[in-house]
Amino acid sequence: MRTRTTNIPLSVLDLSPIRHGHGPAEALANTVELARAIEAYGYHRFWISEHHNTTAMASSATSIMIGRVAAATERIRVGAGGVMLPNHAPYVVAEQFGTLAAYHPGRIDLGLGRAPGTDPWTTRALRRDHKGGLDFPEQVAELRGYLAPGDGKGKVRAIPGEGSDVPVYILGSSTFGAALAAREGLPFVHASHFSPDRLDEALERYRAEYRPSAAHPEPYAIVAAxxxxxxxxKEAVRTFSTLRQKFLTHFRGEMRILPPVDDIDRVWAPQEAQMVNAMLRESFVGTPDTVRAGLEDLAERTGADELMIVSEAWDFATRLRSYELLARTWNL
Structure with missing residues (x-):
């Protein structure tokens, strides 16, 4: 009998972090190098996030980054984790991802979220007809219509895009996205790597309300950690202090990617520690055996079909090493 570690695929979500004092060019180059390494390590897919107006992350032009990463790799699935759909016209997204699928057949994923991925002012700049994401279900339906096979008679057709059937995933951190994914018979991805509070509730609703579809007769849940x-x-805990400081600086008003510290308790106040640790509750830090056991427990607790891993570090070589060690202990 195979163990759980060989049954559950591991994938990677990359936020293209910009180290404080450095520039986005370094972060973007690291994303491409990381993707090549992740493919060599045997991970299932490599997704890129969407964020705007932050000096801490370079992942704003997600579809462009996906094209660059897909061209630099050969086999691994590459996708958006995700496109924040209310920021975009569904028709344009269909053309972009139809183009990506034409260049890289069978390798492109399209994760869709309704959060802005930025602050209220930038949200207004992105969404000229801002509806607060309330029309997200209608946008998803419109986008999927453009990607579906057509009869050649439609007045508005996405070319490339039409007939590509790029796989769509619904992202979320609440029951809203879970219910939508269930109703549409789509895979659901929970953002528990930074918003774990409603993980169990969202997955329970997703599975309870799931309507089988032709492409997905069974529910498929991806859990991020x-x-x-x-x-x-000791080394792992010190490395993890960079991610803790990232969320700490976010609470203080300006998110930053900072060097690791030996004693995080010297950096934050008790109330700040409580807030950061609550957001990062689904984090697994330590030696390969320790992290493997923690992730196995997460998969068991949630019934996840796949785990999406985020590993951040100040030093890029340290980040690569983290993914390499995890791949080895997971038997990828």
Whole structure:
């Protein structure tokens, strides 16, 4: 009998972090190098997030980054984790991802979210007819219509895009996205790497309300988690302080990617520690055996069909090493 570690695929979500004092060019180059390594390590897919107006992340032009990463790799699935659909015209997204699928057949994924991925002012700049994401279900339906096979008679056709049937995934951190994914018979991805509070509730609703579709006769749940793996517990905890400081600086008003510290308790106040640790509750930090056990427990608790891993570090080589160690212990 195969173990759970060989049954559950592992994938990677990359936010293209920009180190404080450095520029986006370094972050974008690292994303491409990371994708090549992730493919070599045997991970299932490599997704790129969408964020705007932040000096901490370079992942704003998601579809362009996906094209660059897909061209630099050969086999791994590459996708959006995700496109924040209310920021975009569904028709344009269909053309973009139809084009990506034409260049890289069978390798492109399209994760869709309704959050802005930015602050209220930038949201207004992105969404000229801002509806607060309330029309997200209608946007998803419109986009999927453009990607579906057509009869050649439609007045508005996405070319490329029509007939590509790019796989669509619904992203969310609440029951809203879970219910939509269930109703449409689509895979659901929970953003528990930074918003774990409603993980169990969302997955329960997703499975209870799931309507089988032709492409997905069974529900498929992907659970995101942070993982930092190192040769020693001390090294892993120190590396993890960079992610903790990222959320700490977010609470303080300006998100930053900062060097690791030996004692995080010297950096934050008790109330700040409580807030950050609550957001990062689904984080697994330590040696390969420790992290593997934690992720196995997460998969068991949630019944996840796949785990999406985020591993952040100040030093890029340390980040690569974390993913490499995890791949080895997971038997990828």
């Amino acid at each position: 942070n993982a930092v793996v190192a040769d020693t517990e």
